Amino acid sequence: MNKKKMATLEQRGWKVGTAAEFLGLSAEEATYVELKLSLALYLQKKRKAKHMTQDQLARLIHSSQSRVAKMEKNDPTISIDLLMKSLLALGASRSELARTIS
């Protein structure tokens, strides 16, 4: 959320916080979750750019459609390892991963 929107909401009486504050996460934990979310979103973006279904991607990485869905939904049972391995399978380079993380 950008600062402008936050200010608008504050003015309307909303207490605007970060997801971290709401969930009671430490700064590190928040960074970890956000970083993972970035990977999740990028995985979906990359999959769609290749016009693949979740099922097709699942077969490519020897996983299942449900797990791909959870990856893209940033499910807490998904590890960064799995996200990275999946992105690499989709042809992502190290610098591409780096860009996604930064």
Place this chain on the structure above:
Amino acid sequence: MNKKKMATLEQRGWKVGTAAEFLGLSAEEATYVELKLSLALYLQKKRKAKHMTQDQLARLIHSSQSRVAKMEKNDPTISIDLLMKSLLALGASRSELARTIS
């Protein structure tokens, strides 16, 4: 792999790959391992920069000295998740992680 087995797998919906694809997977795995190694080396670098022992770092991240040693040695039983969480605990930023990966 013989054709019979390939046909069986195809029937089950598996995409059976060529040797080239197999090598491609190896390349991905290599990238994964190298990427993890970069994180491992950077963890050690960052720990030493703070003049911490493995035991001290272990306490910081609520782990054990042996696991820290394995992280720095790029032991295969270590996940990227653990490496990233450890680096974040040492104060690394997202861009710092990105730079390490790239």
Place this chain on the structure above:
DNA sequence: TGACATTATGTCATATCTGACATAATATTA
């Protein structure tokens, strides 16, 4: 609308990762 494709969610047994511990190996310092 219905039929079909795609994605989302819950659950399970199994595999992998985890912290912890013991102890070996290697530094470091007196």
Place this chain on the structure above:
DNA sequence: TAATATTATGTCAGATATGACATAATGTCA
């Protein structure tokens, strides 16, 4: 050298992640 500190390696039970499956939910198109 010995004593101590630090790091490396092996192992374990418990925790977490995994692929698979069923099925619900949502989207798409005739």
